[in-house]
Amino acid sequence: MFSNKTEFKEVFLQRLEMTCGKSFKESSKRDRYQTLGNMIREYVSSNWIKTNEKYRSAKEKQVYYLSIEFLLGKLLRHNLLNLGVDQVVQEGLSELGINLDDLEEVEADAALGNGGLGRLAACFLDSLACLNLPGHGCGIRYKHGLFEQKIVDGYQVELPEQWLRNGHVWEVRKADLSIEVPFWGKVETLEKDGRLTFRHVDAETITAVPYDVPVVGYNTDTVNTLRLWSAEPSPYLVHKDIMKYKRETEAVSDFLYPDDTHDEGKILRLKQQYFLVSASIRSIIRAYRKQFNRIEDLHEHVGIHINDTHPVLAIPELMRVLLDEENLGWEEAWHITTQTISYTNHTTLAEALEKWPIRIFQPLLPRIYMIVNEINERFCQQLWQKYPGEWNRIENMAIIAHDQVKMAHLAIVGSHSVNGVAEIHTEILKKREMNSFYQLYPEKFNNKTNGITHRRWLLKSNPKLTNLICEGIGDSWISKPDQLLELEGYQDDPAFLDQLFMVKQENKIKLAARIKEQTGINVDITSIFDIQVKRLHAYKRQLLNILHIMYLYNRIKEDSSFTMYPRTFIFGAKASPGYYYAKKIIKLINSVADKVNNDPVVRGQIRVVFLENYRVSLAEEIFPAADVSEQISTASKEASGTGNMKFMMNGALTVGTLDGANIEIKEMVGDDNIFIFGLTAEEVLDYYQNGGYRSFEYYHHDKRIRTVVDQLTNGFFEDVEDEFEMISDSLIMENDQYFVLRDFASYIDVQKEVGLKYKDQNQWLKMSLLNISRSGHFSSDRTIQQYADDIWNIRPVNKRPLTKN
Numbered sequence: 086m087f088s089n090k091t092e093f094k095e096v097f098l099q100r101l102e103m104t105c106g107k108s109f110k111e112s113s114k115r116d117r118y119q120t121l122g123n124m125i126r127e128y129v130s131s132n133w134i135k136t137n138e139k140y141r142s143a144k145e146k147q148v149y150y151l152s153i154e155f156l157l158g159k160l161l162r163h164n165l166l167n168l169g170v171d172q173v174v175q176e177g178l179s180e181l182g183i184n185l186d187d188l189e190e191v192e193a194d195a196a197l198g199n200g201g202l203g204r205l206a207a208c209f210l211d212s213l214a215c216l217n218l219p220g221h222g223c224g225i226r227y228k229h230g231l232f233e234q235k236i237v238d239g240y241q242v243e244l245p246e247q248w249l250r251n252g253h254v255w256e257v258r259k260a261d262l263s264i265e266v267p268f269w270g271k272v273e274t275l276e277k278d279g280r281l282t283f284r285h286v287d288a289e290t291i292t293a294v295p296y297d298v299p300v301v302g303y304n305t306d307t308v309n310t311l312r313l314w315s316a317e318p319s320p321y322l323v324h325k326d327i328m329k330y331k332r333e334t335e336a337v338s339d340f341l342y343p344d345d346t347h348d349e350g351k352i353l354r355l356k357q358q359y360f361l362v363s364a365s366i367r368s369i370i371r372a373y374r375k376q377f378n379r380i381e382d383l384h385e386h387v388g389i390h391i392n393d394t395h396p397v398l399a400i401p402e403l404m405r406v407l408l409d410e411e412n413l414g415w416e417e418a419w420h421i422t423t424q425t426i427s428y429t430n431h432t433t434l435a436e437a438l439e440k441w442p443i444r445i446f447q448p449l450l451p452r453i454y455m456i457v458n459e460i461n462e463r464f465c466q467q468l469w470q471k472y473p474g475e476w477n478r479i480e481n482m483a484i485i486a487h488d489q490v491k492m493a494h495l496a497i498v499g500s501h502s503v504n505g506v507a508e509i510h511t512e513i514l515k516k517r518e519m520n521s522f523y524q525l526y527p528e529k530f531n532n533k534t535n536g537i538t539h540r541r542w543l544l545k546s547n548p549k550l551t552n553l554i555c556e557g558i559g560d561s562w563i564s565k566p567d568q569l570l571e572l573e574g575y576q577d578d579p580a581f582l583d584q585l586f587m588v589k590q591e592n593k594i595k596l597a598a599r600i601k602e603q604t605g606i607n608v609d610i611t612s613i614f615d616i617q618v619k620r621l622h623a624y625k626r627q628l629l630n631i632l633h634i635m636y637l638y639n640r641i642k643e644d645s646s647f648t649m650y651p652r653t654f655i656f657g658a659k660a661s662p663g664y665y666y667a668k669k670i671i672k673l674i675n676s677v678a679d680k681v682n683n684d685p686v687v688r689g690q691i692r693v694v695f696l697e698n699y700r701v702s703l704a705e706e707i708f709p710a711a712d713v714s715e716q717i718s719t720a721s722k723e724a725s726g727t728g729n730m731k732f733m734m735n736g737a738l739t740v741g742t743l744d745g746a747n748i749e750i751k752e753m754v755g756d757d758n759i760f761i762f763g764l765t766a767e768e769v770l771d772y773y774q775n776g777g778y779r780s781f782e783y784y785h786h787d788k789r790i791r792t793v794v795d796q797l798t799n800g801f802f803e804d805v806e807d808e809f810e811m812i813s814d815s816l817i818m819e820n821d822q823y824f825v826l827r828d829f830a831s832y833i834d835v836q837k838e839v840g841l842k843y844k845d846q847n848q849w850l851k852m853s854l855l856n857i858s859r860s861g862h863f864s865s866d867r868t869i870q871q872y873a874d875d876i877w878n879i880r881p882v883n884k885r886p887l888t889k890n
């Protein structure tokens with residue numbers, strides 16, 4: 086299509102006029118963005134086709150990653166970089182007087198996810214393609230992604246997200262590959278040749294239409310596929326009330342559920358789950374059937390991974406296809422299914438464990454319910470044989486109990502691999518949350534510590550640091566991120582450290598400009614940028630952070646001789662719309678920010694900023710500018726965290742508890758290059774089990790705590806005195822379930838240490854460099870290689886370097 090700048094410009098101008106019907110001069114930014122986007126998508130087309138042909142002819146095993154969320158963000162710049170045409174395009178455009186950054190601004194984030202779980206899925210897709218692994222994503226094409234957040238008067242307000250308003254240049258609609266997904270109706274049992282067969286009749290079907298998005302690898306011609314399903318009214322269905330049917334159908338792919346780690350239990354959610362699963366499984370089997378004769382070998386050629394329990398109906402759905410459509414017997418179908426499916430658990434929070442009441446499940450999915458019931462009966466029989474008389478144990482492990490279907494139990498029983506997302510998390514699964522299943526199937530349990538794609542979170546988002554690294558150690562770390570370790574050779578090189586300092590300063594200047602633009606607040610770029618960005622949750626303890634800021638404020642006010650290294654505290658967080666408590670914390674952060682930023686006495690020392698609408702594209706501006714990374718969850722609660730890795734890779738130092746992947750970060754960098762505080766997971770779990778914590782005592786005995794907690798309700802930060810009563814109540818009346826007050830003193834101490842260490846610039850830069858150099862281990866390339874080797878048993882197919890077309 087183009088192989089140099091001149092050709093690029095020629096094609097671009099021609100295409101612009103052809104597709105927009107305007108002259109170049111008349112064209113808008115959007116016209117230009119869309120032209121470029123379409124051009125690049127077409128540019129990858131031939132490699133996309135070739136990749137699929139190669140997968141077919143190689144007869145290699147392929148993996149499908151089923152996820153209810155894919156948090157992709159923007160794709161233009163990402164694709165340009167991966168294709169290796171970023172420079173040519175940038176220069177070509179600039180000769181036409183176009184700034185590529187301006188075009189990127191036009192692109193909407195594809196926000197088809199809430200947070201870590203959805204972003205992990207997106208990072209995994211990138212790593213699969215980059216490692217030439219035959220792995221594809223299957224998800225839902227939500228018309229509206231995660232809500233847009235506005236802060237009005239300090240409160241969160243949600244607006245519907247509109248990413249499809251101007252179309253999505255990266256997708257290809259493939260209506261001819263649509264699938265009919267049945268709901269409701271009933272099951273007819275027939276006897277055929279002495280065998281019972283089942284038919285789902287009187288169903289209301291919904292058409293699942295696939296939209297394929299190419300997933301482009303870095304410096305390779307591999308292009309995998311993300312298939313997103315959209316729900317449309319079926320052309321085959323006669324319905325009494327067609328308008329109602331249309332509304333209800335389209336609702337299935339209308340909205341992403343904005344609940345992160347909280348189970349909503351709504352019928353629409355179950356519909357979404359089965360919609361995703363049924364369309365995906367049947368399109369996988371259809372493709373398999375075109376290529377192979379023997380369905381009995383399915384698991385040799387296909388792996389299906391379920392990202393948490395949301396797609397767990399893949400298990401009964403695959404059973405249904407094998408039993409009802411392929412006419413296999415139960416035992417054989419079960420063997421194939423369990424060998425095909427693998428499962429990742431992402432949380433041990435009780436409120437996130439999916440359970441569906443039978444009264445909702447059975448009428449909506451009658452045949453699937455029958456199969457789940459049969460799976461349960463056979464499983465319970467097996468338990469009975471192994472643990473005769475142990476009724477309690479069997480009841481606790483059953484898939485169906487107390488009129489509910491327990492999705493995690495179904496996932497464990499119906500798959501050959503169960504993994505946690507960080508070492509401590511997997512240990513907690515094995516020793517506590519899923520211990521009885523671990524005793525039964527020790528061989529299924531394994532750990533796969535999360536990772537992040539260094540291509541988006543370093544190369545794309547932090548070009549200045551990328552250049553510096555390349556000047557220092559060349560560029561082979563880009564394909565082998567472990568080689569970042571070579572940076573350690575520069576630990577004692579003052580010139581290199583100076584440059585590292587400059588890179589951070591420049592990134593801070595950019596973020597400061599964004600802050601000024603969005604909030605009107607001037608921040609001091611020589612201050613420490615101390616950042617907490619993630620979903621708002623009680624267990625993530627944004628509250629601990631803001632209470633500490635209140636403490637610092639009080640300290641400065643009461644003692645004129647108190648000094649500290651100036652700090653800018655930056656927050657970004659969305660709260661689930663129905664999570665009242667989380668929304669109150671947002672209001673508290675904004676109230677404290679108002680007071681602090683308008684007080685001339687403290688203004689020189691602390692600033693507080695809340696950046697609204699935290700999302701992937703904003704995150705890309707934030708991580709490169711951070712000095713301090715706040716990872717302060719109640720130990721044992723954060724399964725892994727992935728923001729912690731993004732900060733580390735961009736040279737920020739972690740202030741954190743011994744939770745999730747923080748522990749592995751600490752092991753990588755050593756105790757001197759991280760700031761750890763607070764209770765350990767053991768101590769927390771021990772308190773939960775045996776009691777013994779009384780938050781009131783900490784309130785009573787520590788004046789620093791008493792002052793800040795009292796300030797929540799004495800009108801200090803807000804005129805309305807009961808504004809923050811529920812926060813105060815959670816800490817005292819409800820005995821502080823997340824140990825905020827318990828960890829408070831330890832947090833103050835470690836934060837003080839941070840301030841002191843930062844003063845020694847040289848030492849700080851060394852620590853920062855060491856964090857960057859040891860961050861290669863947290864590339865999702867490492868994670869995906871482990872999934873490929875240990876769980877999926879897949880190999881790279883496509884090894885040739887990129888062919889320019």
Ligand code: 73E
Binds near residue numbers: 431437506
């Ligand atoms: O610790 C994170 C983890 O890093 C965990 O809370 C998150 O997954 C990340 C990636 O492994 C997570 N999200 C959800 N559960 N765990 C979740 C649950 C329900 C709906 C949406 C997301």
